[in-house]
Structure formats: structure tokens, C-alpha cells
Amino acid sequence: MGEPVVAFTLFTEYDIMLFRSGKHYKLYEKLGSRTAQVDGVDGVYFAVWAPNANYVSVIGDFNDWNSSSHPLKVRWDQSGIWEGFIPHLTNGTTYKYHIGTAAGEKLEKADPFAIRTEVPPRTASIVDTTWYTWKDSDWMTRRERHNALDSPMSVYEMHLGSWMRDPNDPERFLNYREIAAQLVPYIREMGFTHVEFMPVMEHPYYPSWGYQITAYFACTSRYGSPQDFMHLIEALHQADIGVILDWVPSHFPGDAHGLFRFDGTHLFEHADPKKGYHPDWKSHIFNYGRNEIRAFLISNALFWLDRYHIDGLRVDAVASMLYLDYSRNAGEWDTNEHGGNENLEAVSFLKEFNEAVYSHFPDVQTIAEESTSWAGVSKPTFQGGLGFGMKWMMGWMHDTLSYFKEDPINRKYAHDKMTFATVYGFHENFMLPFSHDEVVYGKQSMLYKMPGDDWQRVANLRSLYLYMFTFIGTKLLFMGAEFGQTAEWNVDQSLDWHLLDYAPHQGVKKLVSALNAVYKSEPALYEKAFSPEGFEWVEMNDRDQGVFAYLRKGHDRENDLLIVLNLTPVVRSQFRVGVPCEGVWQPIFNTDDTTFYGSGIRLTKSLAEPIPWMHRSHSIALDLPPLAGVIYKQKNLKSRKVKGK
Incomplete structure (x- = not known):
């Protein structure tokens, strides 16, 4: 059964003050689990925030999941943090928190700050470390230039598990290191400046594409360990390729082991369902007005930039955060204190998030997926903006695809859709996205959106890509589109790489590579991209x-x-x-x-x-x-x- 829990803490009074005020941006250095040594004895220190719990213990493979053998102690300072040191545990220990609620419930929760988890569908946390001897110092010292707003940025958006599978076993995922061996030379050949990974944080439901996260600090174990993922990032950096992560502070799922009702109360999510439940995604919305939640989310953003050397964060579903009436009918939402539909707490949070990111990591970028006319998304907070570096230009994307879908004989009636973007195109720092969302759910692949016979489809696609690469803003293209994938994206299988056996698809691939080359070599295409x-x-x-x-x-x-x-x-x-x-x-x-x-x-x-x-x-x-x-x-x-x- 092991030895009893020993009183031990990593928190100072200053840490607690910062945490309770929402200003502790490195909570990953304090909460969670980590190996430590107390009185010469090696073991693991655990700390978890559960302010409304009556009882918290650590259960795991080391104590046969016995909820009474290793209880934690709640701190005296009203912080709601339970902590303790368990001797003789090591990295690799599998565990959860057993939480006894005020209502008498017995919950088993994964650690919100776990940096590794079991491979889904198993749900326990694993004690581990983010220690890694990085060899990407050349990139890190120069990335400010690569990420600058007056430098070329051509992003290859991809989903790690469906980009490429094992050719000998299509059901088997490639691991992070195997992906690195294939991806790095491919991105160099294609000429993209950055890759953007759809969410890598652990998620139990694979078809969610990673957007329903239960472990915000853990890269998914489906593809390997934290160090394996760091190797992938390092390999990209050594090839002068930046890495952007999708980040999802907008909602989380209601899985029993996750954040929902963590201590038996609405701790992470807003208690009012008009603010705390997302009707589209059947998920739960963070309580942006709670200081500790703001600290949790901002710490998470900084964690990926700090420990994993990430070069940018693309923030998902920003529009859903900004508006109280987003996807809600009359009577399903309440106005703010001024009578408007703006979510003032979320607006304040997004500003604080961007200020924290750029103050700690001024050489990275934050990018908003925001589809409305909200003013100043990519303007500095001191000018009244939200503080993002860039914003996806969703209007341009929809108008452009609407035009190109038309038979050429009818395009004259849609002509203005190609010119309207410049009416508003310099109000924000725009990124032009042909993303994963445009090639699923019956929307067809990029190639099959194009009209005409087979030759005309390919010709239209080539023209569309030249238009994107030579228009204003920065660029983003989803995997498979660069060689004319014919089928819609399917998260459960590899891209159709065999299409490159055929000349039309080889031609599209060569075109995208050549466009990246001309984009990076011609200053007129990027020096004043937002002016x-x-x-x-x-x-x-x-x-x-x-x-x-x-x-x-x-x-x-x-x-x-x-x-x-x-x-x-x-x-x-x-x-x-x-x-x-x-x-x-x-x-x-x-x-x-x-x-x-x-x-x-x-x-x-x-x-x-x-x-x-x-x-x-x-x-x-x-x-x-x-x-x-x-x-x-x-x-x-x-x-x-x-x-x-």
C-alpha cells in the first residue's frame, strides 16, 4: 500500500495570492504531479484545486485504487488546494484523484495539470516530466524574424493522426518520431514556413478532431510521450519550420473523468447554463469571470510556449466566446450589464491572455479564428483591440469559394465576391484560410469544389491557389489540398497519397511548392501584407x-x-x-x-x-x-x- 502522505508544499504565500487573483501564469510549476525529494526520500508531490471537496485522495496502480490509503490535505489559506507528498513513487505512476463531494458523491478525476495520460480509451493520468535537452537554439534565437508580421507566413494545417498512417498497417498511427521523419522533408520540399497542428491536447473522443479536450497540459498519448512530441517540434525547428498549435479555451466536454463538475460543483464551467453550456457542441464553457480559471487557461497557453517551444497559438472558436447570444435563440441568453450581447468576461480574458503571451514571448504569434465583424480583433489592447496578432479572414474564404464554385459562364454574376474583400481587408491583420472545416460534412474537397471537366477542375484549383498566395494577408492550406485530394477529409484514415501517381495531382503539388517559393522570394507579397x-x-x-x-x-x-x-x-x-x-x-x-x-x-x-x-x-x-x-x-x-x- 505504500507509505502515508507527507506534508509538503511547493506554494509560497505569494503563489497563493497570485493564484487567487488570477495572475499566476505558471501554475504548471506548482499544481499537478512531479517527482520530488523530501528528507532524502524520493517520491511524488501532488497538488490539486478542489475548493468545494470534502475529501481528496490519490488513487492509482500503486495502491490498488484504494480511496482511503493516501488522502491529501487541504491548505489552511482558503485557496482550495489539496496537496501532499507520497514517498517511493516515480515517473510512470498511473493515478487519479478520488474526490468526495459535499453532496456525498464519490468522483474519480484525472489531473487537470497532468502532462501525460493513458492512451484512450483509458483515462488515468501518468506522473511524468517535460525535461528535454533541446537542440533548436538557432531557431529560437531567430524566430522573431520568421514570425514577424512583415515576413512571409505560409501555414500547412494538419491533423497528426490522419496525415499519414503506417503503409503496412493503415489502422496504426505513426508516432511523433515517425511523423517527424516523414513530415520534415515533406514540408521543406513544399516550402511552407509553418505547420499548424490541430489540437494535440489529450481528448477521449477521437472524431472530435481534438477539439473536446480533457487534459489541457498533456499531448495525446496516441502518438507517444511528451519527449517524442518535443522531438517532432525540434526536428521542424532545425529545418527552419515554425510550429503553431490549435488552442481551445472556448469549451470542454462533460466526460466523467474530466473538468466538468470537478469537485461536485460547477468549478471550471459557468454555473448558469446560459453562459456555461454550448448548444452546438454539447459541451461546457469556462467561467471566464473566475480568477482561478483565467490563471488555469493562461498558464496552459504559456505552458505550450514555454515547455514545448511552440511558435504560435491559433485560438479556436473566438466568436463563440465573444457573444452571449452565440448560437442561442431568444430567451436562451441574458444581456450583459450594459444591455448588450457581448460577453464582457470573455472579452477581458482574451485581452489578458494576449497581453500575457506577448509579454512573456514577444516573438510568437496568436491567431484568432473569429468569423464576425468584431472590431479590433488583431489590434493591440492599448488601442482597444483584443490583442491577437492575426485573424482568420473567413469572409474572404467564403466569398472566394462561392465565386470559384460557379461555372465560368455564370461568374460574371458573382464578380463582386472577388473584389469585396479589399473593402474591409485592412481593418485587421488577416490570414487567408482554406482549412479543415472546408473539406468535411459534404462540402467536398478543394478540387471537387471546382467546376468543369477534370482538366478544368485542376486549372481552376491552380488559379485559386495563385490568387490566395498573391492576395493580401498570410496563408493557410489544409493537408491534402496541396496535391488535390479528391475525397473529403476523413479523420479515420490517411490522406490519399497514391493520387501522386497521377500527373494532374503531381502538377498541383508542384504548383503549391512553386507558389511557396515565389511567395517567400518576392518581398512585394509579404512586406506590406496588412497595409x-x-x-x-x-x-x-x-x-x-x-x-x-x-x-x-x-x-x-x-x-x-x-x-x-x-x-x-x-x-x-x-x-x-x-x-x-x-x-x-x-x-x-x-x-x-x-x-x-x-x-x-x-x-x-x-x-x-x-x-x-x-x-x-x-x-x-x-x-x-x-x-x-x-x-x-x-x-x-x-x-x-x-x-x-
Whole structure:
């Protein structure tokens, strides 16, 4: 049965003061379980917050899950923390907390601060460490440049368990180290600057994709240990690839071993179901007005940045946090103290979260998945904003896909959907997302959203990707879309890698790799990604011919680019486009190139003529391939001779 619990603490009075005021942002150094030594005896220290419990003990494989053999003691300071040291336990010990509630219930709960868990469907916590000898110092000292808002950011979003499975056993997950061996060379080949992992925190229900979390401080054991996951991150960093994690502070599931009614009361979740229950996801919403919960969540965010060297957090479902009436009918929500529908406690929490992240880790990014017109999501809190670094541009995504789904003969009626984004496109620091949400639940794959025959589908997809990579903002593409996955994403199986045996899919893959290369090599595409000074429409009204033209601009005018899209299946011969200055305009990219499975219409350089066109003093005549996008760059620039340019 082991020895009895020994009185021991890691908490100072200052720790308790910070915790109760909601300002302790490193609770992972205090709460949870960790090996320690007391009076020369090795063992494990346990600490858990359960302020309304009548009794708390540690149960596990070391005491045959006996709820009476190892009780913890509640602290005297009204913090609600139960703690104690159990001699002779080690890393690898499996345990839970037995909690006796005021109502007489007997609960068995996993540790909210556990850094490792059993492999689901088993639910116990495991004593472990995040000790790791990191070898990514080169990246860590330089990542500020990689994560800067005026640097290129091209994100590959992926789900670890369904990106690739064991080819000899499709039912077997690759572990973190096996994924590293396959993923790192693939991302380098494709040219993405960052990968974004859908939630890796432990979740019991695999089809939730990781968005129903029960262990916020534990990477899922399905793919290995904490150190295995650190190896994956380190390998990416050593290849100059950043790592972003999905983070879910918006809701959590009601599993019996999880956070819900943790000590027999609504401890983590808001007690009022109008604020504490999410009708869409049948899950529970954190009580953002409770100091200890704010400290728990912010500590969790900093934990991943600190212990796992994560380079950014993409915050899920921000809109659901901001509005009291989100997904609720009349009578299912109450106004705030000012009579509005804003969740003031959640707004305050998000601001504090961003302030804490950027004060501790100024070289990372936070990114909001926020789908409404809330003002200032990516503006600093001192300017009244929420403080995120970037925001997903959901409106652009929906409008763009709506346009591209149309048969080209009907696209003239949807023309404005391609131009509307620039009306609001510089109100936030936007990231353009073609994410997992767009390729599930009957929405079809990116390739099969496109109209036309097989060749036209691929041509449309190539044009769509060029448009994304050359438009404003940063970029995100979900796994499989980079080679034209035909089926919708299925979390229970690998991507269809066999499609790369076929030329059309090879062409799409080569195109995305080439677009990443041009995106990173052309400053005009990223230096002013969030500024109206970096974008200028040249032709935005030619709805009958389905042609769009725009300029991208950087700090140096010699790097300006002209992008022209012909989104109809006919060649536009000698199509005249206005340019800002004289000189030679050289084609540097063509989605219709045979390398990308295009028709191979050749582009030639064009000398700007002093023919006024589109409100510009000079113009060039171009042959535009069908369903294609082209990029031209000016040579022999003589812009100083052109008035006002």
C-alpha cells in the first residue's frame, strides 16, 4: 500500500495570492504531479484545486485504487488546494484523484495539470516530466524574424493522426518520431514556413478532431510521450519550420473523468447554463469571470510556449466566446450589464491572455479564428483591440469559394465576391484560410469544389491557389489540398497519397511548392501584407471577361508585381493591362505551365507602351492562358520619370 502522505508544499504565500487573483501564469510549476525529494526520500508531490471537496485522495496502480490509503490535505489559506507528498513513487505512476463531494458523491478525476495520460480509451493520468535537452537554439534565437508580421507566413494545417498512417498497417498511427521523419522533408520540399497542428491536447473522443479536450497540459498519448512530441517540434525547428498549435479555451466536454463538475460543483464551467453550456457542441464553457480559471487557461497557453517551444497559438472558436447570444435563440441568453450581447468576461480574458503571451514571448504569434465583424480583433489592447496578432479572414474564404464554385459562364454574376474583400481587408491583420472545416460534412474537397471537366477542375484549383498566395494577408492550406485530394477529409484514415501517381495531382503539388517559393522570394507579397499600401487594383470591373488584375507592392518599387487572373476557359489574346510605369515586364509565374499540368501557353516579356489604360500612363498587351493566373515583374524600372509614381 505504500507509505502515508507527507506534508509538503511547493506554494509560497505569494503563489497563493497570485493564484487567487488570477495572475499566476505558471501554475504548471506548482499544481499537478512531479517527482520530488523530501528528507532524502524520493517520491511524488501532488497538488490539486478542489475548493468545494470534502475529501481528496490519490488513487492509482500503486495502491490498488484504494480511496482511503493516501488522502491529501487541504491548505489552511482558503485557496482550495489539496496537496501532499507520497514517498517511493516515480515517473510512470498511473493515478487519479478520488474526490468526495459535499453532496456525498464519490468522483474519480484525472489531473487537470497532468502532462501525460493513458492512451484512450483509458483515462488515468501518468506522473511524468517535460525535461528535454533541446537542440533548436538557432531557431529560437531567430524566430522573431520568421514570425514577424512583415515576413512571409505560409501555414500547412494538419491533423497528426490522419496525415499519414503506417503503409503496412493503415489502422496504426505513426508516432511523433515517425511523423517527424516523414513530415520534415515533406514540408521543406513544399516550402511552407509553418505547420499548424490541430489540437494535440489529450481528448477521449477521437472524431472530435481534438477539439473536446480533457487534459489541457498533456499531448495525446496516441502518438507517444511528451519527449517524442518535443522531438517532432525540434526536428521542424532545425529545418527552419515554425510550429503553431490549435488552442481551445472556448469549451470542454462533460466526460466523467474530466473538468466538468470537478469537485461536485460547477468549478471550471459557468454555473448558469446560459453562459456555461454550448448548444452546438454539447459541451461546457469556462467561467471566464473566475480568477482561478483565467490563471488555469493562461498558464496552459504559456505552458505550450514555454515547455514545448511552440511558435504560435491559433485560438479556436473566438466568436463563440465573444457573444452571449452565440448560437442561442431568444430567451436562451441574458444581456450583459450594459444591455448588450457581448460577453464582457470573455472579452477581458482574451485581452489578458494576449497581453500575457506577448509579454512573456514577444516573438510568437496568436491567431484568432473569429468569423464576425468584431472590431479590433488583431489590434493591440492599448488601442482597444483584443490583442491577437492575426485573424482568420473567413469572409474572404467564403466569398472566394462561392465565386470559384460557379461555372465560368455564370461568374460574371458573382464578380463582386472577388473584389469585396479589399473593402474591409485592412481593418485587421488577416490570414487567408482554406482549412479543415472546408473539406468535411459534404462540402467536398478543394478540387471537387471546382467546376468543369477534370482538366478544368485542376486549372481552376491552380488559379485559386495563385490568387490566395498573391492576395493580401498570410496563408493557410489544409493537408491534402496541396496535391488535390479528391475525397473529403476523413479523420479515420490517411490522406490519399497514391493520387501522386497521377500527373494532374503531381502538377498541383508542384504548383503549391512553386507558389511557396515565389511567395517567400518576392518581398512585394509579404512586406506590406496588412497595409493598403501593399495592394492596388488595376482591373476589378471586367466581369464579362472574368479578368482581374492587381499590383502587389513592397518597400522597394523595383519589387512590385503585377498579377492577372483569367478565370474563364478561353484564351485572352493581347489583353491590355495598365501599368504604373514604363519598362519591360517579365513573366515570372504561370499556372498554365506544363510543369503544373497546364496547357502550356507560353508567356513572353512585354514592353510597356505609352498608351494610357485603366487610369495609368502606360500599358502592356498580354496573352492570358485559360483558367489561369500569371505574375509579371518589372525590369529596367524608370518609375522616377513617370509623374506621381
